[in-house]
Amino acid sequence: MSARNDILNRVRLRLGADEAAARKQRVAAVLAARPGQRQGPRPTERADLLGEFRRRAEALASTVDVVSGWADAPAALARYLAAQNLPRQGVAWPALAHLDWAAAGLEIRIGAARGDDRLGLTTCYCAIAETGTLMLLGEVDNHGVTSLLPETHVALVPASSLVWGMEEGWARLRAERGAPPRAVNFVSGPSRTGDIEQTLVLGAHGPYRVHLILLQDA
Numbered sequence: 001m002s003a004r005n006d007i008l009n010r011v012r013l014r015l016g017a018d019e020a021a022a023r024k025q026r027v028a029a030v031l032a033a034r035p036g037q038r039q040g041p042r043p044t045e046r047a048d049l050l051g052e053f054r055r056r057a058e059a060l061a062s063t064v065d066v067v068s069g070w071a072d073a074p075a076a077l078a079r080y081l082a083a084q085n086l087p088r089q090g091v092a093w094p095a096l097a098h099l100d101w102a103a104a105g106l107e108i109r110i111g112a113a114r115g116d117d118r119l120g121l122t123t124c125y126c127a128i129a130e131t132g133t134l135m136l137l138g139e140v141d142n143h144g145v146t147s148l149l150p151e152t153h154v155a156l157v158p159a160s161s162l163v164w165g166m167e168e169g170w171a172r173l174r175a176e177r178g179a180p181p182r183a184v185n186f187v188s189g190p191s192r193t194g195d196i197e198q199t200l201v202l203g204a205h206g207p208y209r210v211h212l213i214l215l216q217d218a
Contacts, residue, residue: 049129049162056132060189062210069217074104090119094141112143120150126169138183153207158218
């Protein structure tokens with residue numbers, strides 16, 4: 001992040017400390033005072049956030065399983081891997097270290113993904129029902145490579161993380177965290193491209209598969 005900090009510091013120097021601080025205060029004031037009627041046109045919010053999120057995610061080629069809570073996630077993952085004939089080894093964010101992966105016959109390492117990891121497990125900060133999108137925060141223990149490098153990305157999505165739109169996701173982030181994290185990644189299904197002869201190819205710049213385990217009671 002040193003290069004990013006160097007760039008931002010040069011911008012601050014050109015603006016001057018007072019002007020940079022004043023601009024930051026003006027942006028914060030606009031965000032804090034922004035009423036709903038000042039947003040652009042938006043689709044009508046659906047009452048069933050979980051159902052809408054699932055429908056949108058599956059339309060983006062994600063697969064979805066719904067379980068009761070955290071304790072059911074390892075068995076749900078084992079079923080998915082067996083059905084897809086995928087290896088039972090992977091790497092997970094530290095937030096998932098408390099789950100009993102071994103009892104489900106899985107070998108899950110905690111840490112950041114490496115080049116030979118074929119399965120990456122994450123949680124999410126928010127799940128955007130309007131678009132079927134995951135909002136992931138890049139923080140000290142939330143390694144971005146774990147969702148980007150392995151060919152299969154599995155996310156555990158608590159029902160409490162569901163929000164209607166990106167506006168609500170950003171509002172929650174500002175309210176709960178204040179300063180933004182080092183990165184915010186949005187995941188909308190498997191990586192894809194249609195650059196070559198307009199033929200859709202999955203896994204071009206990231207995972208071939210995205211599987212979501214929705215936790216109803218979490």
